[in-house]
Amino acid sequence: MVVFFCGTLQKVVLHLFIITKAFATLHKKSWDNCYFGSAECKCQKVPNNLLKADCSGRRLHTLPVFNTSVIWIDLSNNEISNISSGFPRNVSYINLSENNIQELVMHPFHRLSNLKTLNLERNMINITMVYSGLFADLTSLTELSLKGNIQNKFKPTVIKDDVFSELKSLETLKIDGPANVTFGKGFQNITMLQKLDLSGITGNCSFQRISHNMFLNMPKLTYVDVSACDILDIEEGAFGKLQYLEHLDVSHNKQLGFASLPNITHNLNKTSIRVLRGNGINCLSGIGTKILKRHFENLKHTNISEIYFEKNRLEQLEPGAFRLLPNTITSISFGENKLTQGRYILDYFFLQNIRVYNISVQLRPPPFPESIFEQCAEKTDVLHENKQYFDNEDIQEKEGNKYESMMNDFIGSKWNEHHVTFYIPKTLEVLYANMSRLYGTVPEFGINATGAREIYAQDNFLYSWDGPVHGMENIKIMDLSNNFCSHISKSFLKYARGLTTLRMSKNDIGKSLSSDMEGEIFKNTVSMKADSPSYEYDIMISYSAKELSFVLTDVIPRLENEAGFQLYIKDRDEPAGISCGEAIMEAIQKSKRVVCLVTKSFLKSTWQDYELNMSRMEAIEDRENLNFVHLIIFPDVCNGSISIQTLDLVRQECFSEYPEEECAFDDFWETLISHIKEFNRY
Template structure:
């Protein structure tokens, strides 16, 4: 039952988070009122009627209240004696947790309208009640006398003649002393439907429930005898109560499961709806087993809820649960030791079951109570003629279908359509979640947190589940198709796992692609470093997104489509800023959905580079939870204070402005210097660059098979020399140079006007000719020095000499007399310094010697 209450509270909490600010709570208007020396708090509850709260004021006496007071709360004071009369029209009196020792005389005289009287936790001796004590309480509906027994070993008598005067009483909460009896006088209480003897809220010490213990309370509908140290219950003790609907015998650990046949005896003759038998075994011991005969008396009842929690149950005999009728809506087996077995098939035969709780299995027994408890389970006396276990193969095939899907089987579970909730948290479930089907159109809530489902492969075929909790399952992998059929899912809790890597790899947004109804998503504590842009592309109904306690350093997930988002929890991550796109997206959501974001626990960057973000977040600080507590990173910790963000922003802007001109000037200067250096380098090395570009292109073409003549690395050359000359010197080349060097000496020369291919791009033949030649001979004249193309030929030949031939003597200059040596030195000084030149003679007598030396020079190998 505790798990059921917990789950319902969780659901209510989630719905509250989704509707923050939508509910307005009406607060009662209290005012101070005085009754003699007592100062109390009062509020009007109807016309001329007042409720007086005088609790927890250390008052030692009850004052005289005004006649218009109809409700009195005098609990938690120091009253010993009721000395004054109460107002005649009072309907509620609470005197609990005082020090009242006796109810002498008639303290409730003429209180004909009193409906509720609470005397819990005083020192009243019930044995001393006088016969006329309650004679005027004609309208009393509820009486609470619990916690008044000071010594449970001292005999206490419940006088039935005293209570017989309470003809309107419906609820009686009283201690259960040893040898308690409810005499014939209780038969006059025909409206009494609730009897609470629980030792949890009071004192209960009787050990046996006899067959006739409640025989005079035929109208009882609610009976609570939990935690009463009961060791035995006679058969038919509850079967004699035809109107009994709710029976609680929990936490009587001496009973054992062997007492179940007596507890349930003849319950089919009652109106039983709820049976609580939790904790009726010792805290420690070996596992127990629920057998068929334990529950066979439930056959024929209309029971709707049964609680068998905390009984160390490890197994159930197959078929035992089938003694419960199809009226069952809640079955709770939480906090036991359940191991899996064929009895699980019995769950699926309940046609109207709504909640199945098998959560919190194998929880350790409480320490040190389990060690020092004096307890021994009542055990079954089994005869040798036990029924044979029936064959469950047919039942298994009815409720679980196995289909061969590729190489893996597809398990389909056929669950009752009425089943709405399954609690299986802390149930020792250990495995991957494979592809499986759940045929249950009524299933709405699944709680599987705190188990060991370490990989979620799926998909799970069910479109009806609305709440799924898989938190704290040590999962490190979620497949992209796991939630493929989760179209009806509204609340999804995947926190406290390790699926951050799987999420970051989902760049197409497949994981949540089909969760179109999702409103609450918890991805906290999942070691998430980044979320892909399209992860939430189809979750248009999302209201709350929780990703706190991760390692996100940059928010990249798109939120434009989250038109209904109200809360995004990003606390305790590594965020320092939002980029412009994210700012625009959030700003749009601020206007249409009143979004609030929690960035607490992140270290924001508070510097000039992040000024735009700081300005933006300050403008929208009303949308950021705990804005005043935000902190800057360690390097910026003194520069910005979010508790006074506006003034800190102005200070930061002024400081950043003073540096702006420095940054601009430095940037311009740096750009100019860099450009100048690059320009100088380019000018000084332009020929080298052009040469290297040509070589690179040549290698690429060679790899593609386009060039067959790349011979720079070979020792054989097609030409002995390439002649570089100005077009004005063509006549000299034809009439002088060719006859002397080719005809007479037999050298093979490259003459561009003769040997250059027709239609070739200008420049490329020159480079190829240079590479095919043993030497380059340049005829340096005035016209040569003025020609750009001759300048090109000379410098490319020079680069060939430096980069490839590794010898400047590859290039040889013929300096004509008309050339000024100073001009030549300025252009090709390095060649002059290395004596890579010959002066053309000015006298005819020296021509023959000149051509002879030039021929020898060309023939000489430079390698």
């Protein structure tokens, strides 16, 4: 931590220095104007007298004539229709996304043996027209993206496996998923292929069925994304043949329903599955859904660690379903559903290695008007009387008796005659229960949760906090804000000796606090800071307009929906009727931390300059901590390396680099979330 103790004059001088230095730093020309024929671009020198050339957004109609020293080329967002004139031989990166390319004629990639990344997203390329030899010279290519090229999803499109088989070094393939998608025997020759992205979120995907042999010729896949592809049916064991599969995403195929899970998870025990994402696999509207034991049956012998079933109208789980999950489960997310409490909560006891459990945002309605006019009917379970999972009266009675006998395992011996103790897995560290429809008083009870450190229960209806709650000694952070609470007893926090952060804003406990003349309510919270200010937002996200889609598709789901942070997003939360400058200052002051998405467009934006510099002044003047500002440096700025000198006003641990490889995204967000939580504790 860097702390400044300055008089008024010293502060003025310091502020002037910061502003001058910050602007000089941000506007330092690491990219200079350069010309390739008549094309004006930006160039950056890299070792060995080589160049990176950024010619994006220049309204170019033809390829510039690059010299041989150029090894990195960004031609995105232009009007180029023909690329037959060729590229420099040593180029390793080419971005041609968002152009008007329709045909790849005359072998445009001839002799490009050093090319590693080729991005052809969002053009008008008919991949049916690709031809043998097109990729033959790309012997070093590891990533190819052709997403967003299918203009008419009803027009027949063929993925020619003999052409793609030329890409011997390919590791990542991002491609549209046409209605009749197949991956023929030619893909067996791409022995390095690990990641297949067919997602309709970032491209066009319209196939309705996954057969059991769809991925038969791609046995080395570790990552498969078939989200938002309009899938209606998945044959049993379609993913079970992928021995190395670690990450599977079937999200936003709204008509699959939970009834498809047995087919999806069949033979996953023969894979290396770690993460399963099934968000939004039920329709937006309808009565509540239920996860049955049969839905999780195939997971019990896997080593899966994370499951995500958000936005599924999930209301209940069949008792015993949780017990079918393996001991390797560390994270479960049921956010944005409609969960009600039931006997299934007794099964929490069996989640012996769980670290994060998310049941937040259970009140959010489905989006309007899509939920009203959508034509959607998810697959439902058809069970017969001879099936062991049939929910008839005899089985209900047996289950009821079994769960009555389990009560003694889950609910321990009484502290006294008025309350019980609930046993929670000792590994559980974080519970997200904000907006989870929790209703009623908080009576006196006990929890045996030795590993629990953070509880987020804001935005519920816990209207009277009576307590005391026994066993809270290890809880560090607790959020009870916005709970319509009108009473807090003097003994409620009696055992909360480890609390460092307690949020109780937006309640009506003023009368209880004013009558506590002796300070009994907080007398045992010896570790807590009630002189710490209360902030409305955990994080203010500073970003340029061009990054709005990234904020919506990545930042909000990761930091707000999954991690439970309250974010300030200017396009969503900026108050009306005040100037931009005033809105920025107000947001900074209301936020516990500022996170800046530093891209090329960010560095070129006057408003982002202003936000960053005002945040830095806030860090020094009011927070006394330069860690208040955290920079996420994107590949278009640093491309694998960054000069600390360009960030000399921020300590080295206050920035992180966003990875280029999508397989590293999960680790990046997990590390960032941990870093922010650690900062927020102090």
